[in-house]
Amino acid sequence: MLLRLAERTAILLVSLAVSSLLVFGFMVLLPGDPARVALGVNANDELVATLRHEYGLDRPIATQYLDWVGGLLRFDLGRSYISKAEIAPQIADRLQVSLILVAASMVIALLIAMPFGTYMAVRHQRPSGLILSAISQIGVAVPAFLAGILLITVFAVQLGWLPSGGWTPPVQDPALFAKQLILPTLSLGLVQGAVLTRYVRSAVLDVLREDYLRTARAKGLTPMRALVGHGIRNAAVPVVTVLGLQLATLLIGAVVIERVFFIPGLGSLLLDAVGNRDLIVVQDVVMVLVVAVLVVNFIVDLLYLAIDPRLRTGAR
Numbered sequence: 001m002l003l004r005l006a007e008r009t010a011i012l013l014v015s016l017a018v019s020s021l022l023v024f025g026f027m028v029l030l031p032g033d034p035a036r037v038a039l040g041v042n043a044n045d046e047l048v049a050t051l052r053h054e055y056g057l058d059r060p061i062a063t064q065y066l067d068w069v070g071g072l073l074r075f076d077l078g079r080s081y082i083s084k085a086e087i088a089p090q091i092a093d094r095l096q097v098s099l100i101l102v103a104a105s106m107v108i109a110l111l112i113a114m115p116f117g118t119y120m121a122v123r124h125q126r127p128s129g130l131i132l133s134a135i136s137q138i139g140v141a142v143p144a145f146l147a148g149i150l151l152i153t154v155f156a157v158q159l160g161w162l163p164s165g166g167w168t169p170p171v172q173d174p175a176l177f178a179k180q181l182i183l184p185t186l187s188l189g190l191v192q193g194a195v196l197t198r199y200v201r202s203a204v205l206d207v208l209r210e211d212y213l214r215t216a217r218a219k220g221l222t223p224m225r226a227l228v229g230h231g232i233r234n235a236a237v238p239v240v241t242v243l244g245l246q247l248a249t250l251l252i253g254a255v256v257i258e259r260v261f262f263i264p265g266l267g268s269l270l271l272d273a274v275g276n277r278d279l280i281v282v283q284d285v286v287m288v289l290v291v292a293v294l295v296v297n298f299i300v301d302l303l304y305l306a307i308d309p310r311l312r313t314g315a316r
Contacts, residue, residue, distance in 0.1 A: 008301045012294060019290045020072070024065050027283045034081045034279050055081065055280075068283075077284045082276050087284050090269060095288065097167060098258070098265035101184060102250045108189025109196050109246065117200025124205060133201070139194025144253045148187035148260045155183060165262040184261040188253055192246050199242040244300035248293040 035051040052058045055078075056067065071077055077087040116132055123129030156164035163180050170177040255267030266285060273281035 005302070008298060012298045015294050016291065019294065020069055020287060021065070023283060023287050023290065024068060027279050028061060030279065034277070055079075072284075072287065078280055080273075080278055080281055082278045087281055090281075091266065091284060091288055094264060094266045094269045097263060098251070098254050098267065101181070101188070101254050101258070101263065101265060102247070104181060104185040105188035105192065105250055105254075106247060108185055109193035109250075112190070112193030113196035113200050117197040118204050120197065120201045121204035124201070136194045136197045136201075139191060140198065142191055142194075144187050144191045145256045145260050147191055148184065148257055151183045151187055152260075165260070167263045167265075180261075184257050184263060187257055187260070188250055192250060192253075196239075196242060196246055200239055203239050240300055240303050244296050247296045251289060251292055 035048045035055065035057060049058070056064060059067075068078075075088050077091065079086055080090075116136070120129045120132045120136070124133070152164045155162045162183055163176075164183070166180050168176045168180060254265060255270060257263070258265040258267040259271055266288065270282065270285040270289075273279075273285065
């Protein structure tokens, strides 16, 4: 158990180091001088050189990389080239918003996927199971941003039940916060729930075909009771894999949804920085997203160890 935990921790650390090199290297290779972009194309060379020195852009690449990584470890992410504001507080504030959006969307996806995916598997040869399967296929094909636009059109524009966008902190106005959260979380949660439903259905179907489930049913248990009593844990292993991927997809998908619903999250900060060519902000936000994805995958690996005893003992 401890050896496998150490292996996965080492993999996480190596992945973080390689990712930081790739993100930093990609930003260095981008054309354009951040100092000249910040000052404008008509700035004289002396002012550009002064700003480059102020931000350390005239130092060797290796030194810049080590300083940046050291800042990441201290959560000192430097200052924006454009606004001169500290980046770390901005990312911390925006990250809270994005995490609320992603967590609420994942709850919706799970509430959809677990019961409906299981029902579709148990009733896969019945009309109700086939109808739900067809509906989930349609849901998989719909992009989250299109779902968001459709929801805004129906519930905000035509019916006027919910606001079309915006963000109010929960401590300021809990009721308005809840209303503004409904449509963006549904946009992400419904689409990701449809995808996850297909995987839950597939995992449960595989378990239902196992000999030990046939034995349980031969003893008089219904398919659902046999599944709940003997098969859910085995079905959970592949579902956990997809769940980790879905969380990563939600983090990336939230970038677009935040723009559609005017939510001041991490995605909006990233898109604004790209539009302003504020490369240090882009670099920091991308690295935060990469770290989040890698940490999610690490947690999924730990869940494997908790769910499947064979991984802890080395059995196959």
